[in-house]
Amino acid sequence: MGFWRKLNGYVHMNCKQATEMYSRSVDDALPFREKVRFYIHYFACAPCRFYVAQLKWLDRAMTHYRSLSRDGKFQPVRVLPSDARERILSAVSNSERS
Numbered sequence: 001m002g003f004w005r006k007l008n009g010y011v012h013m014n015c016k017q018a019t020e021m022y023s024r025s026v027d028d029a030l031p032f033r034e035k036v037r038f039y040i041h042y043f044a045c046a047p048c049r050f051y052v053a054q055l056k057w058l059d060r061a062m063t064h065y066r067s068l069s070r071d072g073k074f075q076p077v078r079v080l081p082s083d084a085r086e087r088i089l090s091a092v093s094n095s096e097r098s
Helices: 003-011 015-027 032-044 046-068 082-097
Strands: none
Touching: 015 032, 015 046, 032 046
């Protein structure tokens, strides 16, 4: 088997493998060979670059959201009390009739 064919067999990966590898790299450092395989695919594949950019944007957004909370933890979504909900629905329904 020729050098280029061996090299192609070594570095070839599909998008699913690349995204799984990127997800693993967020939690743990990848071995050097896996990093090389990933980046060869990454630089050749526009959809994977877009996917990684989306994940990085989401990470920055969540970091910003966490920094806005008082103690660095996520705040629970507050539920509207049922009596307030009923008043709002009643007001909307009354305004639609007018």
